[in-house]
Amino acid sequence: MKTLQFKNPSVQGELKVPGDKSISHRSIMFGAISEGVTKVTGFLKGDDCLSTIDCFRKMGVNITEKNDEILIEGKGFSGLQEPNEILYTGNSGTTTRLLLGILAGLPFHSVVTGDESIAKRPMNRVTDPLKQMGAKIDGRDHGNLTPLSVRGGTLKPFHYKLPVASAQLKSALILAGLQSEGETVIVEPEKTRDHTEKMIRHFGGEISREENRIKVSGNQAFQAKDVHVPGDISSAAFFLTAAAITSGSNLLLKDVGINETRTGIIDVLKEMQANVSVSQTNNDEEPLGDISMTSSGLKSCEIGGELIPRLIDEIPIIALLATQADGQTVIRDAEELKVKETNRIDAVVEELKKLGADIHATDDGMIINGPVKLHGGQADSRGDHRIGMMLAVASLITEDAVHVENPECISVSYPSFFEDLSYVTNQVRN
Numbered sequence: 511m512k513t514l515q516f517k518n519p520s521v522q523g524e525l526k527v528p529g530d531k532s533i534s535h536r537s538i539m540f541g542a543i544s545e546g547v548t549k550v551t552g553f554l555k556g557d558d559c560l561s562t563i564d565c566f567r568k569m570g571v572n573i574t575e576k577n578d579e580i581l582i583e584g585k586g587f588s589g590l591q592e593p594n595e596i597l598y599t600g601n602s603g604t605t606t607r608l609l610l611g612i613l614a615g616l617p618f619h620s621v622v623t624g625d626e627s628i629a630k631r632p633m634n635r636v637t638d639p640l641k642q643m644g645a646k647i648d649g650r651d652h653g654n655l656t657p658l659s660v661r662g663g664t665l666k667p668f669h670y671k672l673p674v675a676s677a678q679l680k681s682a683l684i685l686a687g688l689q690s691e692g693e694t695v696i697v698e699p700e701k702t703r704d705h706t707e708k709m710i711r712h713f714g715g716e717i718s719r720e721e722n723r724i725k726v727s728g729n730q731a732f733q734a735k736d737v738h739v740p741g742d743i744s745s746a747a748f749f750l751t752a753a754a755i756t757s758g759s760n761l762l763l764k765d766v767g768i769n770e771t772r773t774g775i776i777d778v779l780k781e782m783q784a785n786v787s788v789s790q791t792n793n794d795e796e797p798l799g800d801i802s803m804t805s806s807g808l809k810s811c812e813i814g815g816e817l818i819p820r821l822i823d824e825i826p827i828i829a830l831l832a833t834q835a836d837g838q839t840v841i842r843d844a845e846e847l848k849v850k851e852t853n854r855i856d857a858v859v860e861e862l863k864k865l866g867a868d869i870h871a872t873d874d875g876m877i878i879n880g881p882v883k884l885h886g887g888q889a890d891s892r893g894d895h896r897i898g899m900m901l902a903v904a905s906l907i908t909e910d911a912v913h914v915e916n917p918e919c920i921s922v923s924y925p926s927f928f929e930d931l932s933y934v935t936n937q938v939r940n
Protein backbone atom coordinates (compact mmCIF):
# COMPACT_ATOMS: atom_id res chain seq x y z
CA MET A 511 0.00 0.00 0.00
CA LYS A 512 1.25 3.50 -0.82
CA THR A 513 -0.22 6.48 1.02
CA LEU A 514 -0.13 9.74 -0.88
CA GLN A 515 -1.14 13.10 0.51
CA PHE A 516 -0.37 16.54 -0.88
CA LYS A 517 -1.19 20.03 0.32
CA ASN A 518 -2.33 22.13 -2.67
CA PRO A 519 0.54 20.93 -4.85
CA SER A 520 1.53 22.34 -8.17
CA VAL A 521 3.64 20.50 -10.72
CA GLN A 522 6.79 22.35 -11.64
CA GLY A 523 10.06 22.05 -13.50
CA GLU A 524 11.62 19.87 -16.15
CA LEU A 525 11.38 16.10 -16.32
CA LYS A 526 12.63 13.35 -18.61
CA VAL A 527 10.31 10.35 -18.50
CA PRO A 528 11.82 6.86 -19.03
CA GLY A 529 12.16 5.23 -22.43
CA ASP A 530 9.22 4.12 -24.53
CA LYS A 531 8.09 0.62 -23.55
CA SER A 532 6.86 -0.43 -27.00
CA ILE A 533 10.08 0.70 -28.69
CA SER A 534 12.28 -0.82 -25.95
CA HIS A 535 10.71 -4.28 -26.49
CA ARG A 536 11.16 -4.04 -30.23
CA SER A 537 14.78 -2.85 -29.94
CA ILE A 538 15.66 -6.11 -28.15
CA MET A 539 13.70 -8.26 -30.59
CA PHE A 540 15.16 -6.64 -33.71
CA GLY A 541 18.64 -6.56 -32.18
CA ALA A 542 18.34 -10.31 -31.56
CA ILE A 543 17.12 -11.21 -35.06
CA SER A 544 19.78 -9.03 -36.76
CA GLU A 545 23.37 -9.95 -37.54
CA GLY A 546 25.91 -8.04 -35.43
CA VAL A 547 25.93 -5.95 -32.28
CA THR A 548 23.11 -3.48 -31.65
CA LYS A 549 23.57 -0.78 -29.02
CA VAL A 550 20.38 0.57 -27.42
CA THR A 551 20.35 3.86 -25.51
CA GLY A 552 17.39 5.20 -23.53
CA PHE A 553 16.14 1.62 -22.97
CA LEU A 554 13.31 1.31 -20.42
CA LYS A 555 14.50 -0.92 -17.59
CA GLY A 556 10.96 -1.71 -16.49
CA ASP A 557 9.93 -5.24 -15.59
CA ASP A 558 8.12 -5.81 -18.91
CA CYS A 559 11.15 -5.01 -21.04
CA LEU A 560 13.42 -7.00 -18.73
CA SER A 561 11.12 -9.98 -19.42
CA THR A 562 11.80 -9.53 -23.14
CA ILE A 563 15.56 -9.54 -22.49
CA ASP A 564 15.23 -12.67 -20.37
CA CYS A 565 13.30 -14.56 -23.09
CA PHE A 566 15.94 -13.80 -25.75
CA ARG A 567 18.78 -14.74 -23.41
CA LYS A 568 17.04 -18.10 -22.97
CA MET A 569 17.25 -18.50 -26.75
CA GLY A 570 21.01 -18.03 -26.66
CA VAL A 571 21.30 -14.30 -27.38
CA ASN A 572 24.01 -12.51 -25.41
CA ILE A 573 22.55 -9.26 -24.03
CA THR A 574 24.62 -7.12 -21.68
CA GLU A 575 24.41 -3.72 -20.07
CA LYS A 576 27.27 -1.23 -20.08
CA ASN A 577 27.11 2.38 -18.91
CA ASP A 578 23.33 2.45 -19.25
CA GLU A 579 23.51 1.04 -22.76
CA ILE A 580 22.13 -2.35 -23.75
CA LEU A 581 24.28 -4.39 -26.11
CA ILE A 582 22.64 -7.19 -28.08
CA GLU A 583 24.79 -9.69 -29.96
CA GLY A 584 22.32 -10.51 -32.73
CA LYS A 585 22.31 -13.93 -34.36
CA GLY A 586 19.67 -13.57 -37.05
CA PHE A 587 16.45 -15.57 -36.96
CA SER A 588 18.36 -18.75 -37.74
CA GLY A 589 20.78 -18.29 -34.82
CA LEU A 590 18.05 -18.36 -32.16
CA GLN A 591 18.24 -21.61 -30.19
CA GLU A 592 15.65 -23.91 -28.67
CA PRO A 593 15.27 -22.72 -25.07
CA ASN A 594 15.72 -25.36 -22.38
CA GLU A 595 13.58 -23.36 -19.97
CA ILE A 596 10.09 -21.89 -20.15
CA LEU A 597 10.00 -18.42 -21.74
CA TYR A 598 8.45 -16.34 -18.95
CA THR A 599 6.92 -13.09 -20.16
CA GLY A 600 5.81 -11.74 -16.75
CA ASN A 601 3.04 -9.13 -17.03
CA SER A 602 3.86 -8.19 -20.61
CA GLY A 603 1.28 -8.68 -23.36
CA THR A 604 3.70 -7.16 -25.89
CA THR A 605 6.45 -9.67 -25.07
CA THR A 606 4.01 -12.58 -25.17
CA ARG A 607 2.33 -11.74 -28.45
CA LEU A 608 5.34 -10.50 -30.46
CA LEU A 609 7.44 -13.43 -29.24
CA LEU A 610 4.78 -15.84 -30.55
CA GLY A 611 5.19 -14.29 -34.00
CA ILE A 612 8.95 -14.87 -33.90
CA LEU A 613 8.69 -18.40 -32.47
CA ALA A 614 6.13 -19.39 -35.13
CA GLY A 615 8.86 -19.44 -37.78
CA LEU A 616 11.62 -21.11 -35.77
CA PRO A 617 12.23 -24.87 -36.14
CA PHE A 618 12.06 -25.78 -32.46
CA HIS A 619 9.77 -26.25 -29.49
CA SER A 620 9.19 -23.67 -26.77
CA VAL A 621 6.73 -22.94 -23.98
CA VAL A 622 5.58 -19.37 -23.30
CA THR A 623 3.85 -18.31 -20.11
CA GLY A 624 3.35 -15.19 -17.99
CA ASP A 625 1.83 -14.03 -14.71
CA GLU A 626 -1.80 -14.34 -13.53
CA SER A 627 -2.86 -11.31 -15.60
CA ILE A 628 -1.30 -12.70 -18.80
CA ALA A 629 -3.02 -16.02 -18.06
CA LYS A 630 -6.39 -14.28 -18.56
CA ARG A 631 -5.56 -12.29 -21.71
CA PRO A 632 -6.75 -13.65 -25.08
CA MET A 633 -3.98 -15.08 -27.22
CA ASN A 634 -6.13 -16.72 -29.92
CA ARG A 635 -6.20 -13.42 -31.82
CA VAL A 636 -2.50 -14.20 -32.45
CA THR A 637 -2.33 -18.00 -32.26
CA ASP A 638 -5.23 -18.65 -34.70
CA PRO A 639 -3.67 -16.78 -37.65
CA LEU A 640 -0.19 -18.10 -36.78
CA LYS A 641 -1.62 -21.63 -36.89
CA GLN A 642 -3.12 -20.85 -40.30
CA MET A 643 0.36 -19.83 -41.45
CA GLY A 644 1.66 -23.24 -40.40
CA ALA A 645 2.86 -22.97 -36.79
CA LYS A 646 1.78 -25.64 -34.30
CA ILE A 647 0.54 -23.93 -31.16
CA ASP A 648 -1.47 -25.35 -28.30
CA GLY A 649 -2.41 -24.27 -24.80
CA ARG A 650 -5.32 -23.91 -22.43
CA ASP A 651 -8.69 -23.18 -24.02
CA HIS A 652 -7.57 -24.59 -27.40
CA GLY A 653 -4.51 -22.40 -27.66
CA ASN A 654 -6.14 -19.20 -26.41
CA LEU A 655 -4.56 -18.99 -22.95
CA THR A 656 -1.04 -19.39 -21.57
CA PRO A 657 0.93 -21.53 -21.00
CA LEU A 658 1.32 -21.96 -24.76
CA SER A 659 3.43 -24.58 -26.43
CA VAL A 660 4.87 -23.60 -29.82
CA ARG A 661 6.51 -25.74 -32.46
CA GLY A 662 7.48 -23.39 -35.25
CA GLY A 663 8.70 -24.13 -38.74
CA THR A 664 8.08 -23.30 -42.37
CA LEU A 665 5.39 -20.63 -42.70
CA LYS A 666 3.08 -19.97 -45.64
CA PRO A 667 2.63 -16.35 -46.72
CA PHE A 668 -0.73 -15.09 -45.64
CA HIS A 669 -3.45 -12.50 -46.32
CA TYR A 670 -5.27 -11.47 -43.19
CA LYS A 671 -7.76 -8.81 -42.14
CA LEU A 672 -7.27 -8.06 -38.46
CA PRO A 673 -10.56 -8.40 -36.53
CA VAL A 674 -9.36 -5.80 -33.97
CA ALA A 675 -7.11 -2.75 -34.14
CA SER A 676 -4.12 -4.17 -32.28
CA ALA A 677 -0.46 -3.30 -32.81
CA GLN A 678 0.54 -6.45 -30.96
CA LEU A 679 -1.45 -8.68 -33.30
CA LYS A 680 -0.23 -6.78 -36.37
CA SER A 681 3.38 -6.98 -35.15
CA ALA A 682 3.20 -10.71 -34.37
CA LEU A 683 1.96 -11.41 -37.90
CA ILE A 684 4.60 -9.14 -39.44
CA LEU A 685 7.33 -10.95 -37.46
CA ALA A 686 6.00 -14.28 -38.72
CA GLY A 687 5.60 -12.89 -42.25
CA LEU A 688 9.27 -11.86 -42.28
CA GLN A 689 10.15 -15.55 -41.96
CA SER A 690 7.59 -16.88 -44.46
CA GLU A 691 8.06 -18.13 -48.01
CA GLY A 692 6.44 -15.19 -49.84
CA GLU A 693 4.47 -11.99 -49.38
CA THR A 694 2.24 -11.49 -46.34
CA VAL A 695 -0.56 -8.91 -46.50
CA ILE A 696 -2.18 -7.57 -43.35
CA VAL A 697 -5.12 -5.17 -43.30
CA GLU A 698 -5.84 -3.30 -40.09
CA PRO A 699 -9.25 -1.75 -39.31
CA GLU A 700 -7.59 1.41 -38.00
CA LYS A 701 -4.00 2.56 -37.96
CA THR A 702 -2.23 1.36 -34.81
CA ARG A 703 1.23 2.20 -33.47
CA ASP A 704 3.80 1.52 -36.20
CA HIS A 705 7.01 0.98 -34.23
CA THR A 706 7.51 -2.51 -35.70
CA GLU A 707 7.30 -1.18 -39.25
CA LYS A 708 9.77 1.60 -38.42
CA MET A 709 12.15 -0.90 -36.78
CA ILE A 710 12.11 -3.08 -39.92
CA ARG A 711 13.23 -0.12 -42.04
CA HIS A 712 15.77 0.98 -39.43
CA PHE A 713 17.40 -2.47 -39.49
CA GLY A 714 17.57 -2.48 -43.30
CA GLY A 715 14.44 -4.48 -44.10
CA GLU A 716 11.44 -3.67 -46.28
CA ILE A 717 7.77 -3.19 -45.54
CA SER A 718 5.17 -1.12 -47.37
CA ARG A 719 1.83 0.40 -46.51
CA GLU A 720 -1.03 1.67 -48.65
CA GLU A 721 -3.84 3.08 -46.55
CA ASN A 722 -4.51 0.30 -44.02
CA ARG A 723 -2.93 -2.51 -46.10
CA ILE A 724 0.56 -3.60 -45.05
CA LYS A 725 2.77 -5.80 -47.24
CA VAL A 726 5.88 -7.60 -46.08
CA SER A 727 7.98 -10.11 -47.93
CA GLY A 728 9.45 -13.23 -46.32
CA ASN A 729 13.00 -14.49 -45.90
CA GLN A 730 14.27 -11.06 -44.87
CA ALA A 731 17.56 -10.63 -43.01
CA PHE A 732 18.54 -7.64 -40.86
CA GLN A 733 21.80 -5.87 -40.02
CA ALA A 734 22.51 -4.59 -36.52
CA LYS A 735 21.97 -0.85 -36.03
CA ASP A 736 22.03 1.31 -32.92
CA VAL A 737 18.67 2.40 -31.52
CA HIS A 738 17.86 5.44 -29.41
CA VAL A 739 14.63 4.98 -27.46
CA PRO A 740 12.66 8.23 -26.94
CA GLY A 741 10.76 9.01 -23.73
CA ASP A 742 7.42 7.22 -23.44
CA ILE A 743 4.45 9.46 -24.22
CA SER A 744 2.24 6.99 -22.33
CA SER A 745 4.31 7.70 -19.19
CA ALA A 746 4.42 11.43 -19.98
CA ALA A 747 0.60 11.43 -20.01
CA PHE A 748 0.47 10.98 -16.22
CA PHE A 749 2.56 14.11 -15.64
CA LEU A 750 0.76 16.14 -18.31
CA THR A 751 -2.48 15.33 -16.52
CA ALA A 752 -0.93 16.11 -13.14
CA ALA A 753 0.01 19.57 -14.43
CA ALA A 754 -3.35 20.10 -16.15
CA ILE A 755 -5.45 19.43 -13.02
CA THR A 756 -3.39 21.25 -10.36
CA SER A 757 -3.44 25.04 -10.26
CA GLY A 758 -0.29 27.07 -10.81
CA SER A 759 1.53 24.24 -12.58
CA ASN A 760 4.19 24.70 -15.23
CA LEU A 761 5.89 21.57 -16.51
CA LEU A 762 8.32 20.80 -19.32
CA LEU A 763 8.79 17.20 -20.44
CA LYS A 764 11.97 16.71 -22.48
CA ASP A 765 12.69 14.22 -25.30
CA VAL A 766 9.32 12.52 -25.51
CA GLY A 767 8.47 10.28 -28.48
CA ILE A 768 5.85 12.02 -30.62
CA ASN A 769 5.19 9.37 -33.28
CA GLU A 770 1.77 10.38 -34.64
CA THR A 771 0.34 6.91 -33.94
CA ARG A 772 0.82 7.66 -30.22
CA THR A 773 -0.09 11.33 -29.81
CA GLY A 774 -3.86 11.02 -29.36
CA ILE A 775 -3.39 12.28 -25.79
CA ILE A 776 -2.09 15.61 -27.11
CA ASP A 777 -5.10 15.93 -29.43
CA VAL A 778 -7.42 15.26 -26.49
CA LEU A 779 -5.64 17.75 -24.22
CA LYS A 780 -5.99 20.41 -26.93
CA GLU A 781 -9.64 19.50 -27.47
CA MET A 782 -10.17 19.91 -23.72
CA GLN A 783 -8.57 23.37 -23.98
CA ALA A 784 -5.54 22.46 -21.86
CA ASN A 785 -2.49 24.70 -22.23
CA VAL A 786 -0.28 22.13 -23.92
CA SER A 787 2.33 22.72 -26.60
CA VAL A 788 4.76 20.44 -28.40
CA SER A 789 8.01 21.50 -30.00
CA GLN A 790 9.57 18.87 -32.19
CA THR A 791 13.31 18.54 -31.60
CA ASN A 792 14.24 16.04 -34.31
CA ASN A 793 12.76 14.40 -37.34
CA ASP A 794 14.12 10.86 -37.01
CA GLU A 795 12.05 7.78 -37.83
CA GLU A 796 10.80 8.01 -34.25
CA PRO A 797 10.43 11.80 -33.81
CA LEU A 798 11.22 13.48 -30.50
CA GLY A 799 9.78 16.59 -28.91
CA ASP A 800 9.54 18.65 -25.74
CA ILE A 801 6.04 19.02 -24.32
CA SER A 802 5.07 21.88 -22.06
CA MET A 803 1.94 22.16 -19.98
CA THR A 804 0.51 24.82 -17.70
CA SER A 805 -2.73 24.49 -15.77
CA SER A 806 -5.98 25.93 -17.12
CA GLY A 807 -9.72 25.30 -17.09
CA LEU A 808 -10.70 22.09 -18.90
CA LYS A 809 -13.72 21.33 -21.10
CA SER A 810 -15.28 17.91 -21.68
CA CYS A 811 -14.93 16.16 -25.04
CA GLU A 812 -15.95 13.09 -27.05
CA ILE A 813 -13.38 10.40 -27.80
CA GLY A 814 -13.88 7.49 -30.22
CA GLY A 815 -13.18 6.01 -33.65
CA GLU A 816 -9.70 6.27 -35.16
CA LEU A 817 -8.45 8.21 -32.16
CA ILE A 818 -8.79 5.20 -29.84
CA PRO A 819 -5.71 3.22 -31.00
CA ARG A 820 -3.68 6.45 -30.76
CA LEU A 821 -4.43 6.77 -27.03
CA ILE A 822 -5.62 3.35 -25.90
CA ASP A 823 -3.19 3.18 -22.94
CA GLU A 824 -3.95 6.76 -21.88
CA ILE A 825 -7.67 6.21 -21.31
CA PRO A 826 -7.31 5.58 -17.55
CA ILE A 827 -5.55 8.92 -17.06
CA ILE A 828 -7.89 10.69 -19.53
CA ALA A 829 -10.79 9.49 -17.34
CA LEU A 830 -9.21 11.27 -14.37
CA LEU A 831 -8.67 14.40 -16.49
CA ALA A 832 -12.36 14.28 -17.47
CA THR A 833 -13.46 14.29 -13.81
CA GLN A 834 -11.99 17.81 -13.68
CA ALA A 835 -13.40 19.04 -17.00
CA ASP A 836 -16.56 21.05 -17.36
CA GLY A 837 -19.35 18.94 -18.91
CA GLN A 838 -19.84 15.34 -19.98
CA THR A 839 -16.95 13.41 -21.51
CA VAL A 840 -17.91 10.32 -23.52
CA ILE A 841 -15.36 7.63 -24.42
CA ARG A 842 -16.59 5.07 -26.95
CA ASP A 843 -15.22 2.35 -29.30
CA ALA A 844 -12.78 1.26 -26.59
CA GLU A 845 -13.87 -2.38 -25.97
CA GLU A 846 -10.19 -3.37 -26.21
CA LEU A 847 -9.77 -1.91 -22.72
CA LYS A 848 -11.49 -5.03 -21.40
CA VAL A 849 -8.52 -7.25 -22.35
CA LYS A 850 -5.62 -5.24 -20.98
CA GLU A 851 -3.73 -6.00 -17.73
CA THR A 852 -7.17 -5.66 -16.09
CA ASN A 853 -10.57 -4.92 -17.55
CA ARG A 854 -9.71 -1.21 -17.67
CA ILE A 855 -13.31 -0.07 -18.16
CA ASP A 856 -14.38 -1.70 -14.89
CA ALA A 857 -11.16 -0.87 -13.06
CA VAL A 858 -11.18 2.85 -13.97
CA VAL A 859 -14.88 3.32 -13.23
CA GLU A 860 -14.96 1.37 -9.96
CA GLU A 861 -11.70 2.76 -8.55
CA LEU A 862 -12.45 6.39 -9.49
CA LYS A 863 -15.92 6.05 -7.96
CA LYS A 864 -14.22 5.19 -4.65
CA LEU A 865 -12.69 8.71 -4.80
CA GLY A 866 -16.04 10.35 -5.57
CA ALA A 867 -16.00 10.59 -9.37
CA ASP A 868 -19.24 10.79 -11.35
CA ILE A 869 -18.37 8.07 -13.86
CA HIS A 870 -20.30 5.23 -15.50
CA ALA A 871 -19.25 2.25 -17.55
CA THR A 872 -20.77 1.63 -20.98
CA ASP A 873 -20.36 -1.42 -23.23
CA ASP A 874 -17.48 0.14 -25.10
CA GLY A 875 -16.15 2.87 -22.84
CA MET A 876 -17.32 5.25 -20.15
CA ILE A 877 -19.17 8.50 -19.45
CA ILE A 878 -17.69 11.02 -17.02
CA ASN A 879 -19.38 14.14 -15.66
CA GLY A 880 -17.29 16.97 -14.31
CA PRO A 881 -15.96 18.91 -12.66
CA VAL A 882 -16.23 16.97 -9.39
CA LYS A 883 -14.17 17.49 -6.23
CA LEU A 884 -12.54 14.11 -5.57
CA HIS A 885 -11.94 12.90 -2.02
CA GLY A 886 -9.30 10.66 -0.48
CA GLY A 887 -9.78 6.99 0.33
CA GLN A 888 -8.50 3.55 -0.46
CA ALA A 889 -8.34 2.38 -4.08
CA ASP A 890 -6.70 -0.58 -5.78
CA SER A 891 -4.38 -0.70 -8.79
CA ARG A 892 -5.64 -4.28 -9.28
CA GLY A 893 -2.08 -5.11 -10.36
CA ASP A 894 -2.36 -2.78 -13.39
CA HIS A 895 0.43 -0.18 -13.66
CA ARG A 896 -1.72 2.35 -15.51
CA ILE A 897 -4.51 2.17 -12.92
CA GLY A 898 -1.94 2.52 -10.11
CA MET A 899 -0.35 5.65 -11.65
CA MET A 900 -3.77 7.18 -12.39
CA LEU A 901 -4.78 6.77 -8.72
CA ALA A 902 -1.49 8.29 -7.56
CA VAL A 903 -2.06 11.35 -9.79
CA ALA A 904 -5.63 11.62 -8.45
CA SER A 905 -4.18 12.07 -4.96
CA LEU A 906 -2.79 15.46 -6.07
CA ILE A 907 -6.31 16.91 -6.02
CA THR A 908 -7.78 15.25 -2.92
CA GLU A 909 -7.60 16.90 0.48
CA ASP A 910 -7.27 13.61 2.36
CA ALA A 911 -4.81 10.88 1.60
CA VAL A 912 -5.26 8.34 -1.19
CA HIS A 913 -4.11 4.86 -0.17
CA VAL A 914 -3.11 3.01 -3.34
CA GLU A 915 -3.23 -0.76 -2.90
CA ASN A 916 -0.79 -2.89 -4.91
CA PRO A 917 1.43 -0.05 -6.17
CA GLU A 918 4.38 -2.39 -6.99
CA CYS A 919 2.96 -3.15 -10.46
CA ILE A 920 3.94 0.37 -11.58
CA SER A 921 7.49 -0.92 -12.08
CA VAL A 922 6.45 -2.76 -15.26
CA SER A 923 6.51 0.53 -17.20
CA TYR A 924 7.77 3.26 -14.84
CA PRO A 925 10.11 2.06 -12.06
CA SER A 926 10.96 5.64 -10.96
CA PHE A 927 7.37 6.93 -11.04
CA PHE A 928 7.06 7.85 -7.34
CA GLU A 929 10.49 9.54 -7.30
CA ASP A 930 9.49 11.59 -10.35
CA LEU A 931 6.12 12.49 -8.81
CA SER A 932 7.96 13.55 -5.69
CA TYR A 933 10.45 15.55 -7.77
CA VAL A 934 7.85 17.57 -9.68
CA THR A 935 5.66 18.21 -6.65
CA ASN A 936 8.44 18.14 -4.10
CA GLN A 937 6.09 17.07 -1.33
CA VAL A 938 5.23 13.35 -1.48
CA ARG A 939 4.87 11.79 1.96
CA ASN A 940 5.01 8.01 2.40
Ligand code: SPQ
Nearest residue numbers: 532601602603604675676677678679823850851
Ligand atom coordinates in the same frame (compact mmCIF):
# COMPACT_ATOMS: atom_id res chain seq x y z
O1 SPQ B 1 2.35 -5.09 -23.18
P1 SPQ B 1 1.01 -4.84 -22.59
O2 SPQ B 1 0.89 -5.46 -21.26
O3 SPQ B 1 -0.13 -5.27 -23.49
O4 SPQ B 1 0.92 -3.24 -22.43
C1 SPQ B 1 -0.05 -2.22 -22.73
C2 SPQ B 1 0.18 -1.10 -21.65
O5 SPQ B 1 -0.76 -0.54 -21.08
O6 SPQ B 1 1.34 -0.80 -21.41
C3 SPQ B 1 -1.51 -2.68 -22.76
F1 SPQ B 1 -1.94 -3.16 -21.69
O7 SPQ B 1 0.28 -1.56 -23.97
C4 SPQ B 1 0.10 -2.15 -25.27
C5 SPQ B 1 -0.94 -1.36 -26.04
O8 SPQ B 1 -2.17 -1.33 -25.38
C6 SPQ B 1 1.43 -2.09 -25.96
C7 SPQ B 1 1.33 -2.27 -27.45
C8 SPQ B 1 2.56 -2.53 -28.23
O9 SPQ B 1 3.67 -2.25 -27.76
O10 SPQ B 1 2.41 -3.00 -29.38
C9 SPQ B 1 0.13 -2.17 -28.12
C10 SPQ B 1 -1.16 -1.95 -27.44
O11 SPQ B 1 -1.85 -3.18 -27.31
P2 SPQ B 1 -2.77 -3.78 -28.48
O12 SPQ B 1 -3.44 -4.97 -27.82
O13 SPQ B 1 -3.73 -2.71 -28.81
O14 SPQ B 1 -1.94 -4.19 -29.58
